[in-house]
Amino acid sequence: MSGDVLDAVLAFVGWVRRAGVPVGPDRVHAFAAALDALGPAQLYWAGRLTLCGSREDVVLFDAAYRAYRQGPAGRDGRSSSLPRPASSPRRVLVPFGLSTKDGDDAGDGPHPATVALRASGHELLRHRDFGQLTSAERDEVRTLLGLLRPAAQTRPARRFQPYPRGVVAPRRTLRATLRALGEPARLARQRRRDRPRRLVLLVDVSGSMAPYADALLRFAHAAVRCRPASTEVFTLGTRLTRVSRALRARDPEAALAAAGAAIPDWSGGTRLGEVLGAFVTRYAHPGLARRATVVVFSDGWERGDPAALAQAAVRLRRLAYRVIWVSPHRGRPGFAPTAGGLAAVLPHLDALVAGHSLAALTELVDTLRAGR
Amino acid sequence: MPDSPQQLTDALAKAGYLADEGLATAGFLARRLGRPVFLEGEAGVGKTAFAQALADALDLELIRLQCYEGLDAAQALYDWDFARQILHLRAMEAAGAGTADPVALEAGLYDRRFLVARPLLRALESAPCVLLIDEVDRADDEFEAYLLELLADWAVTVPELGRVAATTPPTVVVTSNRTREVHDALKRRCLYHWVDHPDPQREVAILRLRLPQLAESLATQVAAATARLRDLDLVKPPGVAEAIDWAQALHALGATSLTPPLAGASLGAVLKVREDLARVREKLPALLEA
Numbered sequence: 001m002s003g004d005v006l007d008a009v010l011a012f013v014g015w016v017r018r019a020g021v022p023v024g025p026d027r028v029h030a031f032a033a034a035l036d037a038l039g040p041a042q043l044y045w046a047g048r049l050t051l052c053g054s055r056e057d058v059v060l061f062d063a064a065y066r067a068y069r070q071g072p073a074g075r076d077g078r079s080s081s082l083p084r085p086a087s088s089p090r091r092v093l094v095p096f097g098l099s100t101k102d103g104d105d106a107g108d109g110p111h112p113a114t115v116a117l118r119a120s121g122h123e124l125l126r127h128r129d130f131g132q133l134t135s136a137e138r139d140e141v142r143t144l145l146g147l148l149r150p151a152a153q154t155r156p157a158r159r160f161q162p163y164p165r166g167v168v169a170p171r172r173t174l175r176a177t178l179r180a181l182g183e184p185a186r187l188a189r190q191r192r193r194d195r196p197r198r199l200v201l202l203v204d205v206s207g208s209m210a211p212y213a214d215a216l217l218r219f220a221h222a223a224v225r226c227r228p229a230s231t232e233v234f235t236l237g238t239r240l241t242r243v244s245r246a247l248r249a250r251d252p253e254a255a256l257a258a259a260g261a262a263i264p265d266w267s268g269g270t271r272l273g274e275v276l277g278a279f280v281t282r283y284a285h286p287g288l289a290r291r292a293t294v295v296v297f298s299d300g301w302e303r304g305d306p307a308a309l310a311q312a313a314v315r316l317r318r319l320a321y322r323v324i325w326v327s328p329h330r331g332r333p334g335f336a337p338t339a340g341g342l343a344a345v346l347p348h349l350d351a352l353v354a355g356h357s358l359a360a361l362t363e364l365v366d367t368l369r370a371g372r
Numbered sequence: 373m374p375d376s377p378q379q380l381t382d383a384l385a386k387a388g389y390l391a392d393e394g395l396a397t398a399g400f401l402a403r404r405l406g407r408p409v410f411l412e413g414e415a416g417v418g419k420t421a422f423a424q425a426l427a428d429a430l431d432l433e434l435i436r437l438q439c440y441e442g443l444d445a446a447q448a449l450y451d452w453d454f455a456r457q458i459l460h461l462r463a464m465e466a467a468g469a470g471t472a473d474p475v476a477l478e479a480g481l482y483d484r485r486f487l488v489a490r491p492l493l494r495a496l497e498s499a500p501c502v503l504l505i506d507e508v509d510r511a512d513d514e515f516e517a518y519l520l521e522l523l524a525d526w527a528v529t530v531p532e533l534g535r536v537a538a539t540t541p542p543t544v545v546v547t548s549n550r551t552r553e554v555h556d557a558l559k560r561r562c563l564y565h566w567v568d569h570p571d572p573q574r575e576v577a578i579l580r581l582r583l584p585q586l587a588e589s590l591a592t593q594v595a596a597a598t599a600r601l602r603d604l605d606l607v608k609p610p611g612v613a614e615a616i617d618w619a620q621a622l623h624a625l626g627a628t629s630l631t632p633p634l635a636g637a638s639l640g641a642v643l644k645v646r647e648d649l650a651r652v653r654e655k656l657p658a659l660l661e662a
Binding site: 024026027030033034037038042045046048049050052053054055057058157158159175178181229244245280281285286287288290315 | 377393394397398400401404405407412414415441442454455458461509513549550551552553556559560563564565566605606607608647
């Protein structure tokens with residue numbers, strides 16, 4: 001491949017990268033080979049088949065390809081005329097619903113009045129509502145949230161493991177006997193292995209949940225860190241966003257920044273019924289929520305018809321092993337599930353628990369581990 | 373071996389599979405670059421059928437590995453045939469070969485003929501062939517790591533026997549229903565293609581190809597109705613497989629055109645969820661007229 005062609009290939013890859021498709025060097029290599037095999041007229045398919053890794057990537061790739069075709073001025077790959085894809089603008093996380101002005105003084109060091117947190121203060125802090133924390137308390141709570149180990153209870157696997165007090169294992173016993181050339185050997189015993197049950201977290205990031213979204217996403221990050229392979233996290237707002245991969249980063253700040261960048265509808269409106277329905281149809285029904293523990297973090301505030309929400313909850317209940325609804329208002333005195341949406345889903349839940357404070361989330365961890 | 377995606381499209385059509393440009397290009401590149409194709413898409417859009425058609429079109433053997441939870445090396449790669457090994461020993465004993473060299477006897481037990489080849493090993497040994505790794509999202513994460521090794525080297529090492537390598541890499545088709553995100557490391561080695569529902573014209577062509585006895589007008593109606601069903605936001609939108617089932621059911625009922633009573637009677641062939649059936653039944657006449 002000549003130098004000119006190589007430059008053109010790299011320029012095109014630059015467009016695709018800036019559209020938000022994570023393209024590694026090995027993919028570029030495959031792209032060049034595919035282009036070589038197909039000819040330059042097949043730029044679209046050569047690129048789409050080799051540079052994309054998921055359906056979301058395909059959407060971004062299509063946008064990049066159109067932009068590349070349309071913008072001859074920008075073909076050098078350094079022009080700023082490439083439209084930014086919808087999902088990539090970075091958003092500043094507004095911690096616990098405080099305005100950014102309040103957030104700024106977090107950088108000036110801990111608040112003098114709350115510098116020394118003693119054990120009793122610690123206990124108070126655990127029960128404090130996330131929406132009413134000072135910036136120093138917030139840092140403390142964040143550290144403590146990072147220490148939680150949320151995981152669903154295990155489930156029995158299809159396969160067995162040796163266990164001296166279990167039931168007789170026919171296959172291994174027979175093999176042991178054969179190995180002894182037919183002499184009856186010791187009875188081998190086994191029991192079912194345990195496997196992590198899938199945990200699916202749905203976090204409402206609409207405006208009414210803004211004071212809690214940061215803490216809940218940190219909780220979700222702790223869950224992903226605990227069991228990366230069997231935890232899935234989605235955010236609900238005006239649309240559904242899968243943030244499991246963004247939350248895989250080890251550092252909570254990096255993970256939350258990545259998740260914030262992926263969520264297009266942060267602190268926006270809410271169409272809970274419709275979005276939950278979309279989750280059930282697109283993910284839960286094809287298999288993601290089957291036999292899983294599903295936790296929905298939402299106040300159940302629904303502007304639309306609660307019937308749609310109830311229908312989604314019914315379907316979710318039938319697919320999942322267990323559906324837990326976490327409402328930040330549950331912990332308040334005098335709480336009654338009267339919010340239109342919450343009243344509609346209540347009959348279809350396994351549990352409705354509080355999620356407004358560190359203590360409530362710690363309790364949630366225990367609830368998850370305890371099983372149905 | 374086809375020289376262009378177009379040639380492969382024609383060969384696939386002869387094998388009874390109408391592939392669109394992207395899928396044919398993916399199949400062509402898989403052969404040319406020796407990379408696996410990773411197919412994702414809704415259930416019933418023809419991911420598995422593609423592998424079968426590819427094998428027919430290239431005139432190669434199809435070896436299928438159906439993934440499931442708990443799948444391990446003994447079921448995917450190889451296993452020693454213990455019973456035959458014992459039988460061999462007994463036979464040697466009966467033949468009075470007790471005085472033979474025990475080291476040689478033991479080495480003889482780990483012979484290729486006592487090895488049961490499972491799909492992956494079989495694919496390596498009988499390459500060139502088409503290897504279908506179906507529904508890889510159902511297998512465990514650990515199994516993916518296993519596949520990585522195989523797909524990188526096209527070889528496996530059996531400790532007692534040595535290395536088994538493929539002379540030419542098999543053409544590999546990996547499918548996923550997306551119940552779980554497959555690891556990037558695996559996807560990176562593959563050509564990725566998202567298989568969409570076909571457009572109505574292509575669907576008519578598929579129906580006519582699969583069911584030659586079907587009247588063209590009925591095929592057109594079934595394809596149009598199926599496309600409209602897919603727009604209805606159903607729990608399980610019908611795939612191509614369901615459309616074929618439906619057309620077949622209608623043909624068996626002796627239909628020449630899709631009328632509301634006939635559609636109502638055969639709706640169970642295309643929709644398999646109770647809520648979907650209830651929703652579609654009430655607006656069936658409007659759906660067929662539109």
